Amino acid sequence: MGILEVKDVGKRFGGLQALSDVNLSVKENSVHAIIGPNGAGKSTLLNCLVGKLIPDTGSVMFDGQSVLGRAPYEINQMGISRVFQTPEIFGDLTVLENMMIPCFAKRDGAFELNALSSVLRQKDILQKAEHMLEEMNMADKRHMHAAAMSRGDKRRLEIGMCLSQEPRLLLLDEPTAGMARADTNNTIDLLKQISDERDITIAIIEHDMHVVFSLANRITVLAQGTPLVEDDPQNIRGNPKVREAYLGESA
Amino acid sequence: MFGLNKKDTSLLIIVACLTMFAPFILNPFPTDSGLAQFNAGYPDLMQRFVIFGIFAIGFNILFGLTGYLSFGHAAFLGVGSYSAVWMFKLIGMNVIPAIVLSVIVAGLFALLIGFISLRRSGIYFSILTLAFAQMSFNLAYSVLTPITNGETGLQLTLEDPRILGVSATADGSIPVTNLFGLEMRSTFEMAVGPWAFQFNAGYYLCAFIMLAAFYLSIRIFRSPFGMMLRAVKSNQQRMNYTGLNTRPYTLAAFVISGMYAGLAGGLMASMDPLAGAERMQWTASGEVVLMTILGGAGTLIGPVLGAGFIKYFENIFSKINDNVLHSWFSFMPDGMEDAVVFLIHPFIGKGWHLTLGILFMLVVIFLPGGLVEGGQRIKGWLSGRKAKDDGKAAGETNPAE
Structure with a gap:
């Protein structure tokens, strides 16, 4: 029994069957990659996991509880954090403030009317945020406006924000899309370090095979909205079905 | 405190x-x-x-x-x-x-x-x-x-x-x-x-x-x-x-x-x-x-300044009328005095909204941060000039040493 169990999930947009009969089991503390050609339904599947979309059929269970019909913030409070394709951070706030917000969300829950105490009095939150910034090697940027940072730094910050919530499952949507080679390698190293040092499960949607094969210990190949194979990386590499899905019949 | x-x-x-x-x-x-x-x-x-x-x-x-x-x-x-x-x-x-x-x-x-x-x-x-x-x-x-x-x-x-x-x-x-x-x-x-x-x-x-x-x-x-x-x-x-x-x-x-x-x-x-x-x-x-x-x-102080500014204009500008203008410009030759009063007339009295509108446009275009940004710019400009002067003074003394 995995930490995330997807059973018979189907989703239709008008005449397009985006997902059908998707079954997926993500084991605890693994790095599970979901790959597939463009239009395979990877992003739709991800959106079904975080509450942005509700599948037409099937069930999605996280740690024994259904996530269907819950709002994104409720699913996040259950322990699923999401990293977006283009980094979603609080651009108008400083890097330190960015890091404090998930700490507040972890401590106080989805809403807390804490309108009279000063932010600077929240020693535990400040300490945790500073600690996380150091871990992400961003302590020197703490008073910078988050929007002014490079793409790679924004990604690092976003991952740090997700980690400071101590999630049990980290979902990443093409975390290296549009990145330079050096930034991509940095991100790979960071994710490797995270999965080695922490008690965390990572599910990653990715296009870049270099990233997938350097990180994943389990891979699901999605094609035309349905899983083709689920296997270990070395078996996926040589699988003729996967080649066919990626390169077409003639190959 | x-x-x-x-x-x-x-x-x-x-x-x-x-x-x-x-x-x-x-x-x-x-x-x-x-x-x-x-x-x-x-x-x-x-x-x-x-x-x-x-x-x-x-x-x-x-x-x-x-x-x-x-x-x-x-x-x-x-x-x-x-x-x-x-x-x-x-x-x-x-x-x-x-x-x-x-x-x-x-x-x-x-x-x-x-x-x-x-x-x-x-x-x-x-x-x-x-x-x-x-x-x-x-x-x-x-x-x-x-x-x-x-x-x-x-x-x-x-x-x-x-x-x-x-x-x-x-x-x-x-x-x-x-x-x-x-x-x-x-x-x-x-x-x-x-x-x-x-x-x-x-x-x-x-x-x-x-x-x-x-x-x-x-x-x-x-x-x-x-x-x-x-x-x-x-x-x-x-x-x-x-x-x-x-x-x-x-x-x-x-x-x-x-x-x-x-x-x-x-x-x-x-x-x-x-x-x-x-x-x-x-x-x-x-x-x-x-x-x-x-x-x-x-900003914290901005709204208070804005409220004071608009209420001041509403009450003071709207009270200026042509007679007041004539008394201000009475030192000018007659024809010129009338011309100046004629030009200013639309912006005062009942026309104070026009003045306010122009000021508002100027602020939004040149000072998107409002009057507070204006204040900060003046402050920055003053301290920047002061810093430059200090630097200059230091530069002048150094070679002498």
Whole structure:
């Protein structure tokens, strides 16, 4: 029994069957990659996991509880954090403030009317945020406006924000899309370090095979909205079905 | 001090000094000099400065922090005024119950409107709030006449019960608003040489309440709640995927700013116990938006500056007429004098809106951060020049060594 169990999930947009009969089991503390050609339904599947979309059929269970019909913030409070394709951070706030917000969300829950105490009095939150910034090697940027940072730094910050919530499952949507080679390698190293040092499960949607094969210990190949194979990386590499899905019949 | 850092404390002290000494600061010209018409230190106008200051401070908590632009905040001001006048009619002429009730009623009203309007964001939210405010205005004007007295506006009469007070004073007139006996209209006049300074009880009540409101807004800005509101403005998507429910945050900000508006409305009625539907009209809602943007949305002091600026122009510029202009330019040859007066004429008197409009455009185009940004630029420019001078001086001395 995995930490995330997807059973018979189907989703239709008008005449397009985006997902059908998707079954997926993500084991605890693994790095599970979901790959597939463009239009395979990877992003739709991800959106079904975080509450942005509700599948037409099937069930999605996280740690024994259904996530269907819950709002994104409720699913996040259950322990699923999401990293977006283009980094979603609080651009108008400083890097330190960015890091404090998930700490507040972890401590106080989805809403807390804490309108009279000063932010600077929240020693535990400040300490945790500073600690996380150091871990992400961003302590020197703490008073910078988050929007002014490079793409790679924004990604690092976003991952740090997700980690400071101590999630049990980290979902990443093409975390290296549009990145330079050096930034991509940095991100790979960071994710490797995270999965080695922490008690965390990572599910990653990715296009870049270099990233997938350097990180994943389990891979699901999605094609035309349905899983083709689920296997270990070395078996996926040589699988003729996967080649066919990626390169077409003639190959 | 007061749980604020050094910078905020000094800001609060500056604002406190400005409001406490306003009767002096706003009356710089001797009473019988030609410039006396630029004096703003009379009770009626000073009260308006601080009351609209409160209104704008509250509006800024919603608009400045969350970025939700409400076009219907005058509705809460109007509701506050009506509640206060009803208290004067039913309970008595003490202003405390009136102000308390106006804040509570405006808060409840804001809860209702906010709950519905905040289902949408951006332009749709603005339109929803505008629709609600216009609806309230029209209701007050017609259907709700038994409560609001329609076109005439709600006024005190000699037949009002006033359970804890008297329906009429001994000499048969309507009693005046007071704070435990201190009449709001009582004014102490101090003559110093050619100057005359007026100290009005009502103004000082409003000023103290504005200081409290300003202090509260600083606390809100610096609190975790304030940080969450800025996060809402910055990225709602990230908020949702960080386990935070944005709806109660925006609703709380909306209700708080509605209560500020209700407080302003209650104070307005306490200074002059009548309430009319025109206070809820969309132009009144637009005015507070102008004040906040002109002063600097999202800054602490900006809305207060904006409110003072607009109210000053409204009252002082609108009073300048052609005769005044002729007296100013009388030193010129006749033809030229007429020409200059003709050119300036559209911008003064009833045309003061034109001046305000031009100033507003200039501020929005050249100083998107409002008057506060202007102040910061001047400060930066001065300190930058000073730093340069220091550098120059150091450069000159070095070779000599």
